Amino acid sequence: MTLPTITRSWVESANGHPDFPLQNLPLGVFSTQGSAPRCGVAIGEQIFDLEAALDAGLFEGPAKAAAQATRGGQLNAFFELGRPARVALRERLLELLGEGSSLRAKVEALGSKLLPLAADCQMHLPAKISDYTDFYVGIEHAQNVGKLFRPDNPLLPNYKYVPIGYHGRASTIRVSGADVRRPKGQTLPAGQTEPSFGPCARLDYELELGIWIGQGNQMGEPIAIGDAAEHIAGFCLLNDWSARDIQAWEYQPLGPFLSKSFITSISPWVVTAEALEPFRQAQAPRPEGDPQPLPYLLDKRDQAAGGFDIELEVLLITQAMREQGLPAHRLTLSNTQYMYWTVAQMVAHHSVNGCQLQAGDLFGSGTLSGPQSGQFGSLLEITEGGKKPIELASGEVRKFLEDGDEIILRGRCRREGFASIGFGECRGTVQPAR
Amino acid sequence: MTLPTITRSWVESANGHPDFPLQNLPLGVFSTQGSAPRCGVAIGEQIFDLEAALDAGLFEGPAKAAAQATRGGQLNAFFELGRPARVALRERLLELLGEGSSLRAKVEALGSKLLPLAADCQMHLPAKISDYTDFYVGIEHAQNVGKLFRPDNPLLPNYKYVPIGYHGRASTIRVSGADVRRPKGQTLPAGQTEPSFGPCARLDYELELGIWIGQGNQMGEPIAIGDAAEHIAGFCLLNDWSARDIQAWEYQPLGPFLSKSFITSISPWVVTAEALEPFRQAQAPRPEGDPQPLPYLLDKRDQAAGGFDIELEVLLITQAMREQGLPAHRLTLSNTQYMYWTVAQMVAHHSVNGCQLQAGDLFGSGTLSGPQSGQFGSLLEITEGGKKPIELASGEVRKFLEDGDEIILRGRCRREGFASIGFGECRGTVQPAR
Known part of the structure; x- marks a missing residue:
């Protein structure tokens, strides 16, 4: 256009x-x-x-x-x-x-x-969300998290072939501003063999891009990679709030469940592909030695169009910072360029088995961390699983989120010669467990 | 009552x-x-x-x-x-x-x-399904599958504490009779390091009980175990069709995705708790040495009411059997008594983190295998992952499902002095990949 x-x-x-x-x-x-x-x-x-x-x-x-x-x-x-x-x-x-x-x-x-x-x-919420799928296409995040568990081999063998994703909970997606009640659940305290029950002690944010599905497909009829971009209605910011301690205990063998389903926050405005058109960035060629995508994930136009260059930012304001009038603390400054797969690849993969997508379905990209310190899209990565607390101007430290902490996601596109556009904010404040 | x-x-x-x-x-x-x-x-x-x-x-x-x-x-x-x-x-x-x-x-x-x-x-479909959750409460199935991967330690450490479940795909749940199109996807052929793409070669059924949610809860307000039974509207049969080869390659680290989301079949009739009332069976005491459920999963009335005694049957009819006029081959005769967790425990667990359940949500129980040969609720278990094909009266053998194969699930309750009741059928016939 x-x-x-x-x-x-x-x-x-x-x-x-x-x-x-x-x-x-x-x-x-x-x-x-x-x-x-x-x-x-x-x-x-x-x-x-x-x-x-x-x-x-x-x-x-x-x-x-x-x-x-x-x-x-x-x-x-x-x-x-x-x-x-x-x-x-x-x-x-x-x-x-x-x-x-x-x-x-x-x-x-x-x-x-x-x-x-x-x-x-x-x-x-901009639409009735029938199904929500959370992907894992932020390769730096996958590597950072993988390193915590497998220092020598952080990426699993399927990562560079499969746009990994899993089904998420649609009923608890809320628009920016909704309170984030600290969830309770089972956790396995360090050194124990029996779990405890109580409020999550390792509450985290995850910085993601949200993708709204437009036209759907019939069950049994995959969306070809060349058509996939036509099935995307727009984009938002998404905070995939995560209870790390609950996740660690529950997730084998079927994946994250209650560690994610207590709430997912999204920014309210659907930014269209038309508005983002000037902010495409040619996909970086895959690193030397990386496999080519399988044919059902490979489309010349999609590769040529490239990914989006959207700057993503995460800010933290604690109760004490609010009281002291301190400015928000920037936790993350990252970019959608760290997506290993394009949104078209996500759509083509999701439907290749015949799975039906419907208008108003929502995808999360997965956490979009960059490779450098300052670019990590979750506290799990920033504090290395709680081992390296961050220090705030208020004199507080944080390993994970405390009650009263507010997380603010922002997204913005800038390019010489073009008006900047943004996504607005995705906010949420942690409330004490009931 | x-x-x-x-x-x-x-x-x-x-x-x-x-x-x-x-x-x-x-x-x-x-x-x-x-x-x-x-x-x-x-x-x-x-x-x-x-x-x-x-x-x-x-x-x-x-x-x-x-x-x-x-x-x-x-x-x-x-x-x-x-x-x-x-x-x-x-x-x-x-x-x-x-x-x-x-x-x-x-x-x-x-x-x-x-x-x-x-x-x-x-x-x-009896209701608009907002969210679908598939549990894993069939302990014999969990053990049978676990044995294939970890002969010495088939059950993961969380199994007897956590009613394991994961979010499933709601958009592809279909009522009995819908065709089952063989999905295509990525698989890793034995001995290879790079995946192939093509039709699933290890298509399987899974015998499950479906649970319809009645009254929902507000986000952030868990349903107490003592109230959980009041939030269940009824029951059906559920076939969680599974592409085992796709599953094996995709499921790490976030769980099953495209290996399940191509279709899930359910029987059309919602059998109520009132109709099932005579067919409760006191929950077998947990085996010696098993941990007590954590308090949020423990309710005297729930334990006293016991589980349901529903006989579950799976039949197979192949194209050749149809042509030869042969009767259906019984693959499975099992029972809901092999559920390690009650449906009330599933509801209480699902909502304990504040996750919102809504009227018309559907749960799958997970595959309900018994401990004996003849009671296994999937071909994965019956053929030990394809190593021991079954022989049919038609002279055919089956490791997994072939095109034209029809799977029929049935459920029935019998008790001396009471009229038997049943669930009707849940049928599906495998169609060739497109």
């Missing part, structure tokens, strides 16, 4: 907005006080209400059909329409909200009915 | 019916030609249409409220109402369909509109 020629909006807060300039136009579901959730688009400090805009007759043709699919406060039907509908809606929004729009007066006349302040709105 | 005093139905096919006598009254979702799916109750060879019965004014009071919750062709809202609604509906159905019912003439006058022949109906 061609890049938009309109680059400024008459919505003043959008111009230079770190996350939501005119070039982004991410979709989400919001409500204002007393209203039912409905779909909207973030523009600067405001939200463009798609239902109100439909009611005001601001859409026609394919853009109208696309906007109508957003009625009802869930994006599933819109996701199912795929890229053409997304592009039609985007182009119309660029017209409506771009500088010099002939419809500016009409839109402005509707005031906060059409463009409420985001600060006055509550965000909701 | 007291056992029903009415034991015979004026629906003649119900009396002595191997699965669906008056004492069973399982719920399901069916459609007749050209009609939308709706909820009904199996009675003998017929289905009692709950919507038609509501329309005919056959319900009042709590039974009417319960029946109204079944409108719309999904049982989720009814499941959410819990046991009181289920019991109210059951009692009214016993009145309506019992011998000597004063309403017999009224019901009969409605003919096949109210009581269509099951043979004329198509069955559907």
Whole structure:
């Protein structure tokens, strides 16, 4: 697609907005006080209400059909329409909200009915999530974690062939801001042979990219790698909160379960592939000696399009830091470039056995750590399993998360000559166990 | 609850019916030609249409409220109402369909509109399944499989403390009769270091009990073991089709994924706890030396109520057997008594970390093998991983399933002095890979 020629909006807060300039136009579901959730688009400090805009007759043709699919406060039907509908809606929004729009007066006349302040709105899950799959495509994370258990052979033999993933729990995915209740569970204390029961003592975050599935497939009909990108609706940030002590005791032989299913937090805005288009980064060639992907995972266009260059950041604020007025402590500064597999490869792999994907399914990328200190996407890696606590400006130390700690995920794309766009935030504060 | 005093139905096919006598009254979702799916109750060879019965004014009071919750062709809202609604509906159905019912003439006058022949109906999934969890509580299966890998130490150290489970794929659960397309995927051929891609060569069945969740819980609020039984809506048969060669290569470190998610088959009828009440079997005391369950998994009433005594059977019919007119070959005759954990323990464990369960969630028990030859619930166990093929009357041998093979699961409860009840069938035929 061609890049938009309109680059400024008459919505003043959008111009230079770190996350939501005119070039982004991410979709989400919001409500204002007393209203039912409905779909909207973030523009600067405001939200463009798609239902109100439909009611005001601001859409026609394919853009109208696309906007109508957003009625009802869930994006599933819109996701199912795929890229053409997304592009039609985007182009119309660029017209409506771009500088010099002939419809500016009409839109402005509707005031906060059409463009409420985001600060006055509550965000909701953007779609009904039927199934959630968590991948493990962050190779640096896989190596860092592997090293803790197998120093000489951190990566398992299947890693460079299989985009490893597992089924996650859909019912406890929550939008940014939801409290993170410290889970209770069974753990095996060091040196013991019998487990104890109690609050998790090794609570961790995991920095991931979330991937929203658009058009689904029929059971038994795999999505070919060449078509896979067409089945992706957009992206968000995802915090795969993890109870490390529960995980260590429960996960053999069938994988993580209660150590993950207490909550998964996502950022509320769905950033589209169209908005991310300028921020592709040619996939680094696989390191010398790495195997070629099997044919069902190999597509020239996918390799040429490359991965996304999204800067990912994790911040920590403790209760004491809040009280002392200290700024947030940066735990992680990483990037989506550390994904060993592309999102198209994840889609093709997931469906190659005939598994049915559905509009509104969510994938997590797996933790996206970089190779260097400062780039690790979990406390497990940063503190080497709790052995090397980090020191905070408040004088506190942390091996894992304590009650009152807040984790903030951010994602941003920057490129010379282009407006930066961002994902907004994914926040969660740890609450004491009940 | 007291056992029903009415034991015979004026629906003649119900009396002595191997699965669906008056004492069973399982719920399901069916459609007749050209009609939308709706909820009904199996009675003998017929289905009692709950919507038609509501329309005919056959319900009042709590039974009417319960029946109204079944409108719309999904049982989720009814499941959410819990046991009181289920019991109210059951009692009214016993009145309506019992011998000597004063309403017999009224019901009969409605003919096949109210009581269509099951043979004329198509069955559907009984509920929208939000999340599916597969447990591993069949201790004999866990030991049999463990032996293949670790002859001296088949059970992992967590097994007798943790009701092991993992998240499964909800989107590919299908009702009995759906074709089983042989999946393709990566496998590591024996002696190789690089994987191949192709059709699964070690396709297997797994005999499981399915458990339908009734009332859910709020995220962060565990279901206490003493309350757990109230959160179970009913039971079905479940075939957890498994691609053993794909599983062996993919499952480290995060568990089974594509080796399971191509399809899971369930029987269409939801058999209630009320119908199963006479078929409880006091839980065998844990073997000498086994640990007591941790307090959150221990409840006197649950232990006293015991597990269910449900006979489980697996039959195989190959294409050649069909052509030669041979009877089905029995692969497995097992029982739910080989569950190491009760369903209440599964519910309490699943939610102890605050994980939200929702009405219509489905659990699989894990494969329910017995300790003896003839009781093994998968070909992996029967043929010891393909080393000991079985011989069929057709002259064929089987290590794993071949294209055209049909697997039939059956479940039945028998007890002296009580009418037998059954689960109906869970069937699936293997289709060639695409």
